[in-house]
Amino acid sequence: MVVEQINPDSYKRIVFFTGAGMSAESGVPTYRGKGGILDKYNWQEVASQEAWEKHPKKVLKFHEKRRTEGLKCKPHSGHKVIADLEKFHPNVWIVTQNIDGMHQQAGSKKVVELHGSVWRVRCPKEGRVWEDSKKTKYSRQKCKCGSWLRPDIVWFSDYLDTKVTDKADEVISRADLFISIGTSGLVWPAAGYPARAKSAGAFLVEINPEPSEQSNYYDKVYPGKAGEVMPQLFGVK
Numbered sequence: 001m002v003v004e005q006i007n008p009d010s011y012k013r014i015v016f017f018t019g020a021g022m023s024a025e026s027g028v029p030t031y032r033g034k035g036g037i038l039d040k041y042n043w044q045e046v047a048s049q050e051a052w053e054k055h056p057k058k059v060l061k062f063h064e065k066r067r068t069e070g071l072k073c074k075p076h077s078g079h080k081v082i083a084d085l086e087k088f089h090p091n092v093w094i095v096t097q098n099i100d101g102m103h104q105q106a107g108s109k110k111v112v113e114l115h116g117s118v119w120r121v122r123c124p125k126e127g128r129v130w131e132d133s134k135k136t137k138y139s140r141q142k143c144k145c146g147s148w149l150r151p152d153i154v155w156f157s158d159y160l161d162t163k164v165t166d167k168a169d170e171v172i173s174r175a176d177l178f179i180s181i182g183t184s185g186l187v188w189p190a191a192g193y194p195a196r197a198k199s200a201g202a203f204l205v206e207i208n209p210e211p212s213e214q215s216n217y218y219d220k221v222y223p224g225k226a227g228e229v230m231p232q233l234f235g236v237k
């Protein structure tokens with residue numbers, strides 16, 4: 001596969017739109033496909049409001065396991081390319097569906113987390129959110145009001161936070177370069193973002209070993225892995 005190098009200076013506003021495949025080479029499982037989480041777990045049983053109300057301890061145990069596994073994972077060269085680019089380019093944003101905090105671990109600061117983060121907790125009663133120490137167990141945490149704290153993430157059937165989607169809309173509607181990495185493009189509203197970037201006039205690049213639902217929107221499609229294509233795309237040795 002020949003990867004045409006991108007000169008970031010030719011673009012004013014760059015958006016990286018990432019999904020689970022971005023973290024796959026770091027060791028974080030994807031949702032769908034081979035080894036995907038959805039093959040092993042019934043999502044409604046461990047990550048939905050209904051499950052939380054029925055058996056909160058089971059839900060917390062599932063997310064605790066994911067955090068523990070996540071602690072063993074480290075960002076790869078693809079995450080680092082984006083984080084380094086943000087240091088010298090004034091307008092680089094990440095809009096991610098990932099909840100693993102891997103972009104921030106690599107050093108990225110301008111990250112819009114559409115589906116929240118396992119590294120934050122939320123009081124379901126008061127709605128307050130705060131950063132959580134990586135070692136603390138969810139199941140041992142209660143808010144001052146007495147409620148068990150839940151991970152600050154979007155579960156099946158949850159609405160997305162409109163402040164977060166407004167920010168994503170704002171950065172995408174101004175993008176002139178939109179690079180999608182590792183998403184199947186099946187989950188809304190994120191699935192509509194490539195079309196939005198296209199209508200805003202951005203140049204669209206997709207990196208994914210498999211075709212996605214939106215592959216036809218992209219100006220360039222690289223059927224490869226994030227950690228391999230990203231350094232080539234930005235000429236990093």
Ligand code: OAD
Nearest residue numbers: 019020021024030031032097182183184187208210225226
């Ligand atoms: P998926 O698991 O649906 O898709 C992962 C994508 O990554 C697939 O298209 C793979 O082909 C691709 N992929 C795998 N390895 C890769 C690699 N090394 N480099 C690049 N791409 C690779 O994950 P998402 O599209 O992120 O939502 O899923 C979207 C949402 O579905 C998640 O955020 C989650 C889930 O329901 C919530 O939890 C609300």
